[in-house]
Structure formats: structure tokens, C-alpha cells
Amino acid sequence: MSSSVMEARLLEKEGDEEVYEVFIGPQHPASGHMRLIVRLEGDVIVGVDPDIGWVHRTMEKLAESKEALKAIPLLERMTIIDSQNVTIGYVRALEKLLGVEPPPRARYLRTLLSEINRIASHLYGMGLAGIFVNHSTMFMWCFGDREVWIQLAEELTGARLTHSYSVPGGVRRDLPQGFKEKALKAIRYMEKRLDEYHRIFFDNPQVRARYEGVGVLKPHEARRLGVVGPNLRASGVRYDARLLGDYGVYDELEFEIPVREEGDAMSRLLLRGDEIRQSMNIIRQVLDKIPEGPILAEKYLRLIPPKLREPALKEGRIKFPGIFANLKLPKGEAVARAEMGHGEIFYHVTSDGSKKPYRVRVVTPSFRNVILFRYLPPGHRFMDLPAIYGSLDYFPPEADR
Amino acid sequence: MTCPFMGLAFLGRLEESSRKAAQWLVERTPVRSLRDWAISFSLWPVHFTTSCCGAEFAAVSAPRFDMERYGFLPFNSPRQTNLLLIEGTLTRKMARAAEIVYQQMPSPKFVVAMGACAIDGGIFHNSYNIVRPHELFPIEYFIPGCPPRPEAVAQAIVRLHEKVKRSEYGVKARET
Amino acid sequence: MNTGSRLERLEKGLRDIGLEPVKAPGVLRVDAQPESLVPAARLAVEHGYDHLASVEGIDWPSEGVIEVIYHAESYDEDLRGTLLEIRVKVPRDEPRLPSLIEVWPNALFLERETWDLMGVVFEGHPELRRLLMPPDWDGPPPLRKDFKVKTEGVFVNVE
Numbered sequence A: 001m002s003s004s005v006m007e008a009r010l011l012e013k014e015g016d017e018e019v020y021e022v023f024i025g026p027q028h029p030a031s032g033h034m035r036l037i038v039r040l041e042g043d044v045i046v047g048v049d050p051d052i053g054w055v056h057r058t059m060e061k062l063a064e065s066k067e068a069l070k071a072i073p074l075l076e077r078m079t080i081i082d083s084q085n086v087t088i089g090y091v092r093a094l095e096k097l098l099g100v101e102p103p104p105r106a107r108y109l110r111t112l113l114s115e116i117n118r119i120a121s122h123l124y125g126m127g128l129a130g131i132f133v134n135h136s137t138m139f140m141w142c143f144g145d146r147e148v149w150i151q152l153a154e155e156l157t158g159a160r161l162t163h164s165y166s167v168p169g170g171v172r173r174d175l176p177q178g179f180k181e182k183a184l185k186a187i188r189y190m191e192k193r194l195d196e197y198h199r200i201f202f203d204n205p206q207v208r209a210r211y212e213g214v215g216v217l218k219p220h221e222a223r224r225l226g227v228v229g230p231n232l233r234a235s236g237v238r239y240d241a242r243l244l245g246d247y248g249v250y251d252e253l254e255f256e257i258p259v260r261e262e263g264d265a266m267s268r269l270l271l272r273g274d275e276i277r278q279s280m281n282i283i284r285q286v287l288d289k290i291p292e293g294p295i296l297a298e299k300y301l302r303l304i305p306p307k308l309r310e311p312a313l314k315e316g317r318i319k320f321p322g323i324f325a326n327l328k329l330p331k332g333e334a335v336a337r338a339e340m341g342h343g344e345i346f347y348h349v350t351s352d353g354s355k356k357p358y359r360v361r362v363v364t365p366s367f368r369n370v371i372l373f374r375y376l377p378p379g380h381r382f383m384d385l386p387a388i389y390g391s392l393d394y395f396p397p398e399a400d401r
Numbered sequence B: 001m002t003c004p005f006m007g008l009a010f011l012g013r014l015e016e017s018s019r020k021a022a023q024w025l026v027e028r029t030p031v032r033s034l035r036d037w038a039i040s041f042s043l044w045p046v047h048f049t050t051s052c053c054g055a056e057f058a059a060v061s062a063p064r065f066d067m068e069r070y071g072f073l074p075f076n077s078p079r080q081t082n083l084l085l086i087e088g089t090l091t092r093k094m095a096r097a098a099e100i101v102y103q104q105m106p107s108p109k110f111v112v113a114m115g116a117c118a119i120d121g122g123i124f125h126n127s128y129n130i131v132r133p134h135e136l137f138p139i140e141y142f143i144p145g146c147p148p149r150p151e152a153v154a155q156a157i158v159r160l161h162e163k164v165k166r167s168e169y170g171v172k173a174r175e176t
Numbered sequence C: 001m002n003t004g005s006r007l008e009r010l011e012k013g014l015r016d017i018g019l020e021p022v023k024a025p026g027v028l029r030v031d032a033q034p035e036s037l038v039p040a041a042r043l044a045v046e047h048g049y050d051h052l053a054s055v056e057g058i059d060w061p062s063e064g065v066i067e068v069i070y071h072a073e074s075y076d077e078d079l080r081g082t083l084l085e086i087r088v089k090v091p092r093d094e095p096r097l098p099s100l101i102e103v104w105p106n107a108l109f110l111e112r113e114t115w116d117l118m119g120v121v122f123e124g125h126p127e128l129r130r131l132l133m134p135p136d137w138d139g140p141p142p143l144r145k146d147f148k149v150k151t152e153g154v155f156v157n158v159e
């Protein structure tokens, strides 16, 4: 080794002492699949460059290469933990293009699964927020309780995570027998557990010390940055895509949109707890009010051969004829927005009149929240970064598509 | 006649030959099976989530399925782990990271591919941004499913236990 | 001045700068030119559309254009039901548009993604580098129509 090389390694150069970069990920103890390039001055963060795209699986392109209906299972893989809410927007956009409306019972069932998924998704986020501050108990509890809701969803749809439940015009399956009792039991259990969560996690002084007052986002900043979901509502902006009344039966139910004013990491976590309560409230009302009737729009029921139609209606299980995969989308375009556990998802479907959509544009909540990784950490200490990351409930496959 | 340097001269070879002897011993049945028995109960996967199958992977280590019963504890650093579980799709960008992680793990190390995507692309078979893991790593088991149920992952791990106990893991897993 | 709802005022303002807003259910659609894009966007911000929901590129090889579509959104109660959609057409072989980062700060990642996947250059954007694609990607922008992926076989119902 020549001496100049050695010198270069040993001696300090100009500018060395000021700012240095730390690369976090893509292999790191929390959820993985993203890299944060953190620029530090001493212990203080001066900038963060979120390097995403590690799970970019080209959903938008692949959705163009499939028949419209087959893109539902594909798009579901973006947020596998919240698969009803992630596809409902796409299904709504297709319905607007095709000009069908789901019957009332189907809309209630969609709402039911949406809320079950929302609870599961929030529990996932809270569990990870626990692991970010090394609180393994929270991880274990949340993931354990998440199984309760996954089991309910499995009973309703037949799959643990990938439900593919909503299809244009309705849903695939009817309510199974005895579902109501099980759901009510789950709600009672979860209500008890939420209080226990408060005791062990939210009111825990160590957790409070890590999360409170960290990463404060003011309301006007949240608006300008286009932040969505619980991260927005924790900053005091009352906006929820469910309020638009575009899908589900939210306009027929009574529920609140929880809002918190502080805008820090702790309030983002607490807000998820509030939302779980509201979701359970919605599930209760849905189970009480659900009307009888078909679960698929008349227009499509007629496509099913009569031999199969009767048993399908009786069993409440729709097996689609092949013709359904070859639906022609009329020429035009449609926009749909839906509220996922992580925030609002936006779909814009353009069709040129063939079976396959010409272009599917999807902007996911996590992708819109990526900007917070830039915006929030500067000025904080390095140890606050996990707390900020954990409170944002960021799901990389969703952001990268 | 004694040579004062003999001990020293012998030392160099002694070190080498003792290493060889130890190697030989470790590869012989009683010691080797003891070693493999021990390894089989400490399969520690590295925290390296590549895709959406990670959601089920998290469920595997969570209370309901609780794979810690089988000595399966996800751990932070690749240096302290010996199992790479590829959780779904490997994108091009991620594949490079996966290789680095794999190289950093001490041997013997094992790779299990989880999900249809890790077998042959699955639902993304025609995507322009994915690679097939079996082109990069020697894979012990594939777990089919999209996503595989946690029980399926558990089964793969139990199978891997048996395979390790029988000392049947590949040559590649032992090298480097 | 303060007559009518904010949406109507915005519509009027857009007419004043020579654009033709069209109302569709849930969407206010405007076809703009690259020159009128920034004024239209500024007007939208003044009237409450303070962030973008999406920036999207659609490739129309038959017309030789790429259509860039901006969807602006507002969280306010009176505007949240309607999205503002601004559509601009740029030539396919040299797609260039002014960056809207000064008007809508959250265009940062949205425009970067559109550059990455669609190849539209946003002039004035501070960091047009790879976001989703791997850094060494040198193929054509993947969302263009001349970038083909294998399609799936057609399902035929035999009954």
C-alpha cells in the first residue's frame, strides 16, 4: 500500500468531521425492504434520503397485460395485510366503467370485510411500532390478536390474507352461518385487549419517552405534503376517504372519524387504537343492519348458467363462468378513492374498449407518505429515527408496487 | 541426540495437522451427528424481508404459530444467523442485497424459498424486474403457496431439521 | 368576488386563463398546454387544491404523445368530493414539462416516479434519479407501450 493511500485513510480530510452518512437497510431488524440513507452531524440528523424500490414488482405494467378481472388478485399483492381495502378502489373504478352497482347486501359485506381488514392492518402496524422500540411484548400481543381477525376473514372469504373478495358487481361469498356470534365474540375480546394494550404499551413510561413529542407534523404541513391516513388525522385534519360515500355503506352507519391534535409519533399510534374501536363499532352495526338479498348484481347473475345459478344463490358462493374473465371494458376512464388502513388509495383506470385496461394508475398511501421520511427526521437525534419510522406504519411493497 | 529446534519445527506442522485431525474428527459419525443435531435446533433466519410473504413469515414467529418452539428465532445480523428465508419475490435490486446477506452468513448455511414467486415468479412471472432465487442460491426447500400458510412454513422448517440431522445438506451449504 | 362556491370560482378562474374545464362525476377535468400548466396549478392552489393525489403518464403511441395527468385533491369539506384533473399532452420523442414542485411540494416523489417509469422530463426538478427501478437500469422506460411484457394465455371456457 503506498503511503498516500495510507495517509488518506488515516488522516482526517477537510469536511470529514461535519456530516457522515449512515445506510440503514435493506436488511434491518424491523420490516426490511427499504433503505434509509441518513446524513448525520454528530448525533443529529440533517437529512434522510428514503431509497425505495426494493420491492418494485411492476404492478401497473402487469395490470395492463391481464384481463381486468384478473388484475384484482394482482393488485391485492401490494398490501397483502389489507387486501380488501386495497382492491375495493380498483373494483369501484371498474364498476364505474362498466356501469354496474352492487346490491345492498354486497355493499354491507364489503364494508364488513373492509373493517376486519382495517383492524388487522392496524394491529400489524402497532406490532411493528413495538418492535421498533424493542418492545417485543407488543409485537407478540398484536400479532397474536391479529390472528383473531384473520381467522374471521378466513371464515368469510376462504383465505387468510388474499381474499379477492370484491368483484365488479358484488362479492364472491355470502356470510357463513354463525358468523355474527364469532364476530361479536372477537369484538368483546378485542375491547378488553385494547385496555391491556394501554397498560403495557401506550401508558408505559419508556414507550412514551421514545414516542412522545417526536416527529411533530403540523396540520398545514400535512395538507401541503398530501399525507394520508392515520398520519394525517393525528395532525388534526379530519379527512377520510370513507366520508366521500363512494363505496360501502358508510353513509348509512353512525361512526366517528377519530382525530388527534398533537401530530407527534405517539398520537399517530394512539389514533390507530381509536380507529380499531370505531371499526368494531362499524362491524357491530353492519351485522345488525345487513339486509337479505343477492350478493351479485342482477346483470351478472344472469350470465351464470341457470343450472349453476340456483345452487350458487342457495349456498351463497359464486363460481364464475369463464365469460366473466372476458368482460369488455367500455371505452372511458374512471377514478376511485378508498380508505385503507394506511390511508387513502387512488385509482385511475383508463380503458380503450378492450378486455384489458389500457392504463391502471394507482397511488398508494405508503407512497404518498414516503415524503415524511424526508420531512420529519431532520433536527432529531438518531435514536428518534426508529420511533418516527415505526409511527408512520409504512409498508414497503405497497409503496413500491 | 536431541535437536533444540525440533520442537519448533514440528510446531508448524502440528498446527496444521491438528486442524486436519479436528476436521477429520468432526466429519466422522459420532461427532458429526452431534454437531448436526445441535445445528438443527438452532436454525436462525435472518431478518430479511423481500416481499409480501413477509406478512406470513411474521405470523410464523408470532404467538399462534410460535416457531420459536423449534429453535427458529429471527435475528438481526446476518453474522449470527444460518438460515436465509427468501420471503417471496426477489427484485433485481433486492437480489443484490440478498447475495451480500448470504455471503455474510457463516457456514453451514441454508436457503429456503418461500412462496410461488420465489419458485418461478408466481403471479409476477412476466415482470421485468424480478429474478428467480434458484439461479442465485442453493435452495434446500421450496414452499409453494401464495402466500404459503404458516403451517407450510413450519413444515418446511421441520423438514429442514430432519435433513440437517441426517447431515444431508448440500456441499455448497458447508463451503465458505 | 366572493360569489359562488370555491369550485365555481376556480372554474371561472380557469376560464379566464383560457382553459376549458369540464365537469364529470367527482372530477373537474381541464385540458391544458405545457405553457398554461403552471398558471392553472397556481390557480388551483389558491382555491384550495393544496396537494397532488397523483401524477400519471399515459402513452398513446398512435398519436405520438404522452399524456401527463395531474390529479389534485383537497382535504377541505367543500372540495374533497371533487378531484381536479389537469391533462397535458407532450410529444413522445421529447417529453418535457415544467416541474410543479414549487406549486405542489409533494410532486417531489410523484414526478420522480413518472420520470423513472415513463421517461417524462420535468424541468426544474432537483433530483431526477432512479426511484423504483434499479439504479443500473438502462432499458426504455418500462411503462411505455413499446416496452412489451409477456401476456398471459387466454382463458377459454369449454362447456
Ligand code: SF4
Pocket: A077, A080, B051, B052, B053, B087, B088, B089, B114, B115, B116, B117, B118, B122, B123, B145, B146, B147, B148
Ligand atoms: S408468493 Fe404471493 S404472497 Fe408471496 S411474495 Fe409472491 S405474490 Fe406475495
